[in-house]
Amino acid sequence: MPIKAPRGTYDILPPNSRNWQAMEQSLKEVAGLYGYQEIRTPIFEHTELFERGVGEGTDIVSKEMYTFFDKSGRSLTLRPEMTASCARALIEHSLHTGLLPVKWFYYGPMFRYDRPQSGRYRQFHQFGVEVFGSTSPMVDAEVLMMVVHMLQAIGLSEYRLHINSVGCPSCRESYRQALLAFIDPFSKELCPDCQQRVQQNPLRVLDCKEERCRQAIKGHPRLLDHLCSNCAEHYQRVCHTLLSHNICFEHDDQLVRGLDYYTNTAFEIHIPGIGAQSAVGGGGRYNGLVKAIEGPDLPGIGFALGMERLLLALEQQGTVNRGNGGVEVFVAVMEAQYEEEAVIILQQLRAAGISADKDYMDRKAKAQMKYADKSRAALVLFVGADEVKQGFVTVRNMIDKEQVAIPRVDLVPAITKLLHHNEEAQAQ
Ligand SMILES: [Zn+2]
Ligand SMILES: [Zn+2]
Secondary structure: OOOOOOOOOOOOOOOHHHHHHHHHHHHHHHHHHOOOEEOOOOOEEEHHHHHHHHHOOOHHHHHOOEEEEOOOOOEEEEOOOOHHHHHHHHHHOOHHHOOOOEEEEEEEEEEOOOOOEOOEOOEEEEEEEEEEOOOOHHHHHHHHHHHHHHHHHOOOOOOEEEEEEOOOHHHHHHHHHHHHHHHHHHHHHOOHHHHHHHHHOHHHHHHOOOHHHHHHOOOOOOHHHHOOHHHHHHHHHHHHHHHHOOOOOEEOOOOOOOOOOOEEEEEEEEOOOOOOOOEEEEEEEOOOHHHHOOOOOOOEEEEEEEHHHHHHHHHHOOOOOOOOOOOOEEEEEOOHHHHHHHHHHHHHHHHOOOOEEEOOOOOOHHHHHHHHHHOOOOEEEEEOHHHHHHOEEEEEEOOOOOEEEEEHHHHHHHHHHHHHHHHHHHHO
């Protein structure tokens, strides 16, 4: 049996890899516009980092981590997300004593041992940002405006931004009490998971996907009504800023994050029509996280977008740009003896920034033309006896089918001009 990629993983092949590159490029560009710089951290970290930084009660830590012992018996884990790694790097390099805020973006593979399903994989990719050092609601607003900017930049026009405030530990405690009192009379009707949640983390009952739980908790008390004055004002200023910039959002009472280090703004981006799990990304403020992993008391906020989910959404909205991925120029060799001349031409073109290729399968002249056509090169150059002896190159424009002879000495400027001309013609 030939070996296949492990379950829950997959290959990104050309030309699809062009869609990935385009999306990565757009996201990085937008992050740059907002003053974010890239951080790259190791793929694996000490297991303890995620236990503390993601939280031992979470599904990620209790069920989904790729944890292993290395040859020295250290417990290591493939990163299931990036926020904990970013916070670890911040502390390790004492960046909290430097210029604040620290504004980072990251991109790369994450690993979770989850049941593979549409758009969800065990090795998946996230693009995200983290800001450390500021509690200003203007940062929350900036992060939200940036995420909307990113969705627009990659061509996703249909999305829903859900936001809520989860308050601070003190206002959340009063809410927890109110919620427990509300749930108590019917807690036996909840699903087994929620029965557990009621004990450990009742806020998580709110985002249970089970229908019976959703029905049972209808009319539940709202976190919004329990916010302390600081948290209420923070949320108001975030919403106000979004409204004044015409950012559409929905307040969502059910959007909660159970862990104690999450504070204030929480948000999710949903795409209608990509299945039950419609979220393509989310994030929020986590003022207690850095301290939770034994760092300074430094506030933070961030979000992550799932690349696979974004691409799925783009495909469904029909806006994926499938680049042809081919080269601009194909050099066809009429007779094998002129192959070296063809290589010289190829290298000249490539040195001038023009993508170029030739045949490497010993195809006859006619088959080379077919290949050039299939690979969608814009220009085909012929190198044959007449050309080499008389010092010119025959160029066939594959778009208007015109054929011209170009003196060998003028090759690069003439090809550049032809490609430019084609681009303009196609743009019209
Ligand atoms: Zn509060
Ligand atoms: Zn439930």
